[in-house]
Amino acid sequence: MQYSIKVVGQALITTLQGELDLHTSPQFKADIAAKMEAYPDIKHLIFDVKNMSFIDSSGLGVILGRYREIQPRGGKMYFVQANPQIKRVLQVSGLHKISEFVNSSQEVLDRV
């Protein structure tokens, strides 16, 4: 599992590669939480999942936890180029109702 986390304006852009599960999610959770703590103005979460090959409920838990932080600020959550497996997991979990599927991070940055 590899990832990069960067801040652009009020958006946190996380690019994920590999598999996010019980083993890989704790470190990811610690890193993304630290970044959000350092930038308390972050309002929007963009997850570039184009190269993410697998996610289960452990990974979704980390994502939902971060959404709960931005929700009171009126923020939104976006998934860039989710493959069918990722989309289905998001749909079964109900996370698709509180997020948007997009083609690029730039598409979101142009809007927010």
Add this chain to the structure above:
Amino acid sequence: METKNWIKLEFPSETVNVAFARTAIALFAAQLDLTLDELEDIKVAVSEAVSNSVIHGYQNNLGTIIVQASYGNGQLQIVVEDFGQGIPDIELAKETGYTTIPQERMGLGLTFIYEYMDDVVLTSQVNQGTKVTMKKNVPNQES
């Protein structure tokens, strides 16, 4: 079920073995006429069941997890078993969003298993362990 082929995996409840288990079972399942989406379903279901054994069954202490897979008569069967603390109330555990550790978990593990597999039987005894038996129909399989 007339078993045509089977495997048995036994490993300690280390989190790193969750990926091993789902990948190994997906490789075994790939012997069957399944779509890529169906193989992904199986990976998620195995990942959730093994994760449950690690987190809930053994509460992150070390224990043994056994995963068995077999196929025959148009069905793939996967059994994930631990010998941990067990589930006191199975019906409650099956409810979407129910979790014993709400600050960390979404309570979706069993929901995914039931959603992604065609037939699921969950048995558990407190202080004895938990066994999840899940089946996926493979209608195009001759065997």
